[in-house]
Amino acid sequence: MGMAAIESKESKRLPGLTARQFFPILSKGEKAQLHYLDTAASAQKPAAVIDRITAYLSHEHANIHRGAYSLSANATKAYDNSKLRLARFLGADSEREIIFTKGTTESINLVAHSLENYFSRGDNILISLIEHHSNIVPWQMLARRKGLNLSFCNISPSAEFDLDDYKKKVEELKPKLVAMTHVANSFGTLFPVDKIVDVAHKAGALVLVDAAQSVQHCELDCSRIGADFLAFSGHKFYGPTGIGVLYANSKVHHLMEPFQGGGDMISSVAVEGSAWADFPQRMEAGTPPIAEAIALESAVDFVEGFGLKAIADYEHSLFVKAWELLSKEEGVELYGPATRHGAESGCQVSIISFNLKGVHAHDLSTIADNFNVQIRAGHHCAMPALKHLGIASSARASIGLYSDISDFEALIDAIRAARKMFR
Ligand SMILES: Cc1ncc(COP(=O)(O)O)c(C=O)c1O
Structure with a gap:
């Protein structure tokens, strides 16, 4: 979708290597491809760390x-x-x-x-x-x-x-x-x-x-x-x-x-x-x-091989596209204004919290799993915040430097399947 790929010093030496390919768990074959959108809970590990x-x-x-x-x-x-x-x-x-x-x-x-x-x-x-x-x-x-x-x-x-x-x-x-x-x-x-x-x-x-x-x-x-x-x-x-x-x-x-x-x-x-x-x-x-x-x-x-500025810029453009995709989807309620997120504010926010009308976040997360998409669902260890906003639970998709738009496209497929199932 026209997004510039993120590059580290190593991937500049090895053209064509995507950020995802540094992560053994994320670089399995096409079919087994994980769409890991739970980096806020825990990030995947690059081969260098392993x-x-x-x-x-x-x-x-x-x-x-x-x-x-x-x-x-x-x-x-x-x-x-x-x-x-x-x-x-x-x-x-x-x-x-x-x-x-x-x-x-x-x-x-x-x-x-x-x-x-x-x-x-x-x-x-x-x-x-x-x-x-x-x-x-x-x-x-x-x-x-x-x-x-x-x-x-x-x-x-x-x-x-x-x-x-x-x-x-x-x-x-x-x-x-x-x-x-x-x-x-x-x-x-x-x-x-x-x-x-x-x-x-x-x-x-x-x-x-x-x-x-x-x-x-x-x-x-x-x-x-x-x-x-x-x-x-x-x-x-x-x-x-x-x-x-x-x-x-x-x-x-x-x-x-x-x-x-x-x-x-x-x-x-x-x-x-x-x-x-x-x-x-x-x-x-x-x-x-x-x-x-x-x-x-x-x-x-x-992380420094990529550079935090480059990571923030990449994640920001992905975040904006992902937010747009989700906001167009029937029945999706996104929490918090999209405008507050941005690399220009000095820090990139990589968390999108949302609910699908009529579908419990836990059910959505289970259905997403069938599409190989991992999202978090529940109170996110922040019960006072959810109570204050009058929400019992939410689904959460979060981005890492290995995430790309295909992860969110797979999430959208899961959302559509859930909507059909709970109609
Ligand atoms: C904002 C924030 N603070 C603290 C923690 C706790 O981190 P840990 O469980 O790694 O100690 C988390 C984990 O999700 C977090 O998101």
């Missing part, structure tokens, strides 16, 4: 930060190099600002635990109504433990962030922490993170940005955004499961207590008590996900 993890586990594995032998020293080096690479990729001041976790969920829980002594009874935390459960529940648990108040700023009936309500609540509540998503996984709402950080910092609040749905779609620069914390998951970024990142600005390290105790996070342990290792090691107790951390560096290489 090969790196296999090579590490086959030939390079030892525990890190411990052994005096070269196998361990080399594994340590590879793990630390990955952290360095992540720091550069995110525009952090140094690798001391990068903590490896299991994923976004653990990153947010880590912050909620580590800041316990920063809060006093009656303090306020401000989040939004459209957060993923992993940016709601850890704060509810902290609020219960410490006697804090958790408040939610509004979203509009079309699922947009209400900046005026946010400003009003920051002024009224003087929150000690603001925790907001960058892109909402449920309806693809793009949050104005720069403004959010600016308003919060002027009011003296710390800010956490949940970048789980943005880091793979737009150029993020932590020093420019200025947030105190930023979290994301490796598996949504074409990397392995079991590895996540927490960026913590060095200015806030003194506020953070260790999250868990154990090996590797101490400088000394005695019967009388223990002393902590430096940052970020004090936040990584126990043996970390070594293979996954190392393969995450390959995911960064892979």
